[in-house]
Amino acid sequence: MSKRRHITVDGNEAVASVAHRTNEVIAIYPITPASPMGEHADAWSVQGRENIWGTIPEVAEMQSEAGAAGTVHGSLQAGALTTTFTASQGLLLMIPNLYKIAGELTPCCIHVAARTIATHALSIFGDHSDVMAVRQTGFGLLCSGSVQEAHDFAAIAQSATLASRVPFIHFFDGFRTSHEVAKIEELTDDDLRGMIDDDHVQAHRARALTPDRPVVRGTAQNPDTFFQAREACNGHYLACPGEVQKAMDRFGELTGRAYRLFDYVGHPEAERVIVMMGSGAETAEETVLGLVEEGHKIGLLIVRLYRPFDLSAFIGALPQTVKQIAVLDRTKEPGSIGEPLYLDVMAGVHQATEARWEKKPLVVGGRYGLSSKEFTPRCVRAVYNELAETKPRHGFTVGIVDDVTHLSLPLDDMDETPREGVQAIFYGLGSDGTVGANKNSIKIIGQHTDMHAQGYFVYDSKKAGAVTISHLRFGPQRIQSAYLIQHANFVACHQFQFMDRYDVLEKALPGAVFLLNAPYGPDQVWDRLPKEAQETIVEKKLRFYTIDAYEVAKAAGLGVRINTIMQTCFFAISGAMEREEAIAAIKGAIEKSYGKRGPAVVKQNFAAVDTALAHLHEVRVHDAVTSTHVRPPIVSEEAPDFVQRVTAVMLADKGDLLPVSAFPVDGTWPVGTSKWEKRNLARQIPVWDPKICIQCNHCTLVCPHSAIRAKVFDGETLVDAPEAFQTTDYKAKDFRGLTYSLQVAPEDCTGCTLCVKVCPAKDKSNPRHKAIDMADHGPLVDQERDNYAFFLDIPNVDRTAIKRLDVKGSQFLEPLFESSGACVGCGETPYIKLLTQLFGDRALIANATGCSSIYGGNLPTTPYTTNSDGRGPAWSNSLFEDNAEFGFGFRLAVDEHAQNARLLAKKLAGEIGEDLVTQLVDADQSDEAGIAAQRERVVALKAKLSAMKGGPAQHLTALADYLVTKSIWLVGGDGWAYDIGYGGLDHVVAMGRNVNILVLDTEVYSNTGGQASKATPLGASAKFAAAGKDIPKKDLGLEAISYGNAYVASIAFGADNKQMVKVFREADAFEGTSLIIAYSHCIAHGYDLAFGLQQQSRAVSSGVWPLYRFDPRRSAEGKAPLQLDAKAPTTRVEEYMRFESRFRMVERMDPARFKNFVDKSQQHAERRIKVYQQLAGIEELGAPRGIDTDTDTDADADADAE
């Protein structure tokens, strides 16, 4: 038997390690928080890692979880040991196949990082709502509560499924377990061989569908037999718990870790018992053991095997003395008598009472931990307190304040369970490398000491400037605390600006060590602290250290990556490890992690480590508070009430404190909140020189965050302008005589530099100076804040006065999408911003889940906003897979409303006035003037209606606004459009209704971390195509063109912004379905996005990304519907590919393969252009179909009127 080693891994890796070694086929689809399991499995198979039978598992990425489940089913039927990994909506998509796999008694173990199902909102975090939604499928459900258990139960479940033939879902809490990094004992291959009975494997293979021994499965059965046949499996389900226990016993013999189907911990004569499962049970166990020591007669029953539910094992595990039971469910089933686990326990106690207890114990149920809500020892104690009440409440909640239905339990002020060792909290930015360094530190401590180690990481939802908070525990005792650190003896703040934003020292224990990265010396830093921080430091007598890590990083050439520097400081002053040993270990880790990135990278980081400690200083803490500067308010005092009461609390990282009453009942939120969140991310911001500016507005068009804006206005507006506010005469004819200004939003700019890169205006004497240059943020922010406030108050130009809605004209329209959380330099958001400028005041947007739904709709603040009339995009996200259909539904509803409004208007024409009704019904709304005129008519109509009585008038008042044309947009990424939502998208295109589909094509699943999609180009390395994708991307545009009835365009704003604007306008004007495929540069391409525009140009000039428009209206005019908008390729595809790491990685691994990709990509691009050129020569592809969908409505209206 080989020796077991200790490894420091997260739950996903712990599970994948077992799954990969005990399966032959793995079909997956990425979904948070389960994606890393599939990624590990794929990476290991690519590396040639074998399973315990000596073969390399096949890993296949499918188009959706439904596809993955179908593949799993098929592979199982064909006799291979098969698994998949998923969560949440993904598990729901698998349900039909789960029934089939279970119905056919097929051994299989699926691993689920349990995650919230989207209801009133999406949440990527953990609870049991997904697994509870499949408890009826016939799958066994085995729950683990820690990283070690997740590793162990993966093996136990695999063993039990083979023995019992009942398929299993092994689940563990998303994020809390899947993403917690912990030191565990690794199961060896021999352990796994010891757990897997080869006879069972052979039996599974013997049941395989094979023409050598043919059978039929999947028959259709009739009322005469289905019922009986369905009952035929019962014996297997009855035997299953026994098989699981056998597997657990075998596991105990092998490893010494003993598990039961229901594990009881606590007082042997407990009277109050909690029943629960998952990571919360770890916290409960830790708390219970402490309370029992204090003499409390309490206990905890941990449910391991939830399905099949073994009644006798359950009853047997409960102490006979129990009087009150609280069942905690990590899910919510609105309208039920109680949540699922409660109902099972109730039924179990009811069935067993007579024999077991003299008096039936009282059972109540409660909810906790939805969407990873913290479940702390205080919550556990609150539940026991409730059970001690004379009449414990049923249906309670714990961990929140419910001031509406008053179901929440009061929390006492019990502290976190005290422990020896280090409890450390680190505040950092995603971009500064804090989390990576901390993961690294855990591994170092895990490997180099006997200490237990745990790390958990909290991220905000921004893609640019994401705030991260790391929670690290190290100590001699086993760590069961599945909750954030409540009391820290080490606090590090890696970003000085956080001192003004967060109560960083709130959780510091008296005498704790505080490490601050500050751009000030040890003598100045004290005076720079806000008053609150000084007070805390003095009061808690903190030991205060500081370092200017950015200076050290700069000197070492590391840019903004301060990870290794801060890590070195942590080890130097935290006492977690002996300093020299720690530094040697850090260097070892650098060598290991970065060695493959090249010696230069290693050298730089070594230099940073070597110089860090010389710049680390202990700060003399003054006895008295000297600072007069207090932390500024989170949002401006001018922010609306809701933002003050709710949003600001969330922004201060205190959202947990908000009570139920603060929230809307149905997930409906006000728009325009991102403007109140001033993030000040940019280290440099653009500065405008009006003397050089040619007023082209290209800068505002490309800005991903709407942080640079242009206006034309009457110069008289400037009377009260701040002194530094810059303007110049407007140069072109259309608004001659007016004044022009270009203004940066200094606190919203992310410093991406795209505006500077696109600026064509250079100083002729000193071309290094452009009309926009970047300059340091600090000295400018106060001045520009005032300027921006003044700028915003200048009225926008009348939309109808803009003669040409081209690049320049479009940028005088107010963006109704601003300051989103998208990445610095994002290649998607400029398209969305333009959409809102052109059509936002009449747009409904259906947004597929993905990056655009996260930066578009993730709280605390959202970027869609309104104009001065209160109009703006109405936005919603349904799911990932259904977005085309979801938006299509918008169109049907809107058309129905409009039809109804016209019908009512005609009915009431006598009272309203025939002329007005005729104008309303026949209005030409093809331009801004037409729309404005119609809006005025609607105002007149409403005025008339207000004086009228009766139902029809009231109905028409409610529907009148639908007489103004609406623009329906279906927005999403390539994962949606090419893969999971393709079926729906294809169908919607075929339906021909007036919807506009915008595909933000990053050629990869960006939001979940760069997995290959069918949009991934030939030769690009992506997750699940690590060696480079060996087939070209799907030509989605050509497929849509094949219908002949849709407007289809391919655009790239960095290559041709004129064409981009034209396409948006044509798509909106087209009275049928429009599909715009928009090249979107992305961080997943692996280069500095400051060069995104140049790279877009390379994509177009090389032919990789042809620009075209296919307009069916041209067919009717006898013209070729397809127009190519880019010149014949002038550069080689290789030039494009060489610029991006996703392609270059392949060369680094296998130059010959790269060269082959280059050649094939060149051929493919040339062939594709030729196909388009030929198509562009075809003048008649048939008359457009499905365009005039409204033609019948008047006739219908007339008929109805009769």
Add this chain to the structure above:
Amino acid sequence: MDLTTTYMGIPLSNPLMPGAGPMADDLDTVKRLEDAGAPAIVMRSLFEEQLEEEQIASHRAIEGHSNASAEASSFLPAHHDLAFGPDSYLEQLRHIKEAVDVPVFGSLNGTSAGGWLEFAKLMEEAGAAGIELNVYQLSTDPADTAEKLEKRIAEMVTSVKKQVSIPVAVKLSPFFTSLVHFAQRLDDAGADALILFNRFYQPDINVEELEVEPRLQLSTPSELLLRLRWLAAVSGNFSGSLVASGGVHDSIGALKAVMSGAHVAQVVSALLMHGPGHLTEMRQGLERWLEEHEYESLRQAHGSMNLQRCPDPRAFTRANYIHVLGSWRPD
């Protein structure tokens, strides 16, 4: 006709050597060059700073977004077998070694002693017969004197020579105030050969866009004249081998280089323009010329027109300038 020559102690069948360039990237081309009579293969320059910059840029692009989001701890696959650094170059060197029988030279364009030492050693281990150190430093710092720059280069050569046992050639730019003196200094530092000269990448100016645009143009035969003059001057003042590089496009050009003192005439642009077969034509042309002029071997011509032996050395020096001006007439 005996065209043999000796380059840094290594006997070569002829002096017409494909110089450092992209041809060695492709194994098929390498084999065709050997078939065409190439006496050795020189790989393209490995740029130290380029390597480092690419490593760092790539690392930042990948690492800068890692562990920054709850949904994605990274955005590109974690490859375990990436070869950032000289690995792929060394791999190619090994492949060429296996594919051909002629010696293979590595070429290194570096700026720091650290990088040169490390990569030179790796090239030796990979089987390089010798190394070209391409000294390409554009000194734009007002505090950087000519003396400092020369000293730095000489020290780097010494350091590399201490590290490796294979011969080391130094490829220079033409812009040295006192090249002959410097050649002797490099001789003392241990340089086994001088390659005259590397060709500056001379960027152009786009007047429409007000941009400086990098431009790489192939050499023309007129560039040979500068080489001839300095070969002639250094020949006899440097104990190692001399190489003409830049402007050798045909057999007569190569012959002139040899007569000026070159042991080897490197050819790149002409081969890029005409293909590897051009090497055969050049060799045959050289043989034909030598035979027609009743030379016994190429060695007989070697250095015959250097400064020490040519009939009128003044023609290579300042007087030459006066002659040229004197020979110019307006049309």
